[in-house]
Amino acid sequence: MIQERIKNSLRDVHDFPKPGIVFKDITPILKDQKLCSEIVDEFVERLKHLEFDAIAGIESRGFLFGLMLANKLNKPFIPIRKAGKLPYKTIQQSYDLEYGSATIEIHADAFQEGQKILIHDDLLATGGTVEATSLLIQKMKGQIAGFSFLISLNFLNGEQKLNKFSKNNISLAS
Ligand code: 5GP
Numbered sequence: 292m293i294q295e296r297i298k299n300s301l302r303d304v305h306d307f308p309k310p311g312i313v314f315k316d317i318t319p320i321l322k323d324q325k326l327c328s329e330i331v332d333e334f335v336e337r338l339k340h341l342e343f344d345a346i347a348g349i350e351s352r353g354f355l356f357g358l359m360l361a362n363k364l365n366k367p368f369i370p371i372r373k374a375g376k377l378p379y380k381t382i383q384q385s386y387d388l389e390y391g392s393a394t395i396e397i398h399a400d401a402f403q404e405g406q407k408i409l410i411h412d413d414l415l416a417t418g419g420t421v422e423a424t425s426l427l428i429q430k431m432k433g434q435i436a437g438f439s440f441l442i443s444l445n446f447l448n449g450e451q452k453l454n455k456f457s458k459n460n461i462s463l464a465s
Contacts, residue, residue, distance in 0.1 A: 293329060297320065297330070297441065297442065297463055298464050300319045300320045300326060301317060301319065301320070301442070302316040302319050303316070315442060320441075321355065327356075331360060334356065334461070337463075338360070338364065339364075341409065341436060341437055341459055342407060343407040343409040343436035343437070344406040344407050345367040345402050345408055345409070346361040346366055346408070346409045347370075347371050347401075347410050347428065348369070348370060349395075349410070349420055349424055350371060350372045350395075353371070353412035353413055354370060356411065356441060357411040360439070369398075369402060370397075370398075371395055371427070372395065372396055373393070373395060374395065377397070379399070380400070381396040381398055382399050382431055383396050384423045384424070384426050384427035386420070386422065386423035386426075388419070395420070395423055397428070397431065399431075401431070404431070404432040405434065406434070407433070408433045408435060408436055409437050409438070410424050410435065411438070412438075413441045414443070415438075415443040415444065415447075415450070417447050417449050421438060421449070422453065425453070429456075436457065436459065438453055438456075438457065438460045439460075440462045440463070441464065442463070442465065443465045
């Protein structure tokens with residue numbers, strides 16, 4: 292099962308980026324080209340009946356499979372970045388973190404009004420990042436077609452934040 296292979300390939304890094312956090316490191320997956328192509332195939336299989344116009348990937352690990360997936364599905368890829376990184380005119384969305392806040396951006400011409408956007412990231416934790424991305428896409432008058440993640444950390448209940456945007460939520464492992 293791909294779920295087990297993903298889980299077995301993740302590396303737990305203790306106290307990163309802060310003491311007390313156990314970070315799920317996906318870089319061992321990236322070194323395994325066979326697993327990477329099976330992951331893309333699995334996403335494609337599970338997304339093939341979903342209607343959408345483009346994939347928005349969240350900086351930076353959401354770019355890895357997000358772009359591969361978009362390419363395989365013959366869809367445009369849209370980068371969502373931290374404030375100050377995108378060169379052209381941007382639209383912004385701020386959101387709260389445990390301490391302080393963060394701002395993400397998208398290019399103002401990333402997609403057309405009314406288009407359906409699939410949001411992709413490597414990992415769903417509290418859901419704050421993806422919720423902010425959804426609000427950003429709505430601000431640009433896009434529709435949220437759904438979400439795709441390599442991993443969802445279910446104990447953090449991030450999914451609850453996403454249901455109001457779309458019920459289409461695919462995770463390959465949890
Ligand atoms: P959230 O906003 O859902 O709490 O956090 C998810 C975001 O933080 C994603 O962009 C994800 O890449 C990153 N993130 C948080 N914790 C981890 C982790 O343990 N491993 C990885 N790979 N990313 C994480």
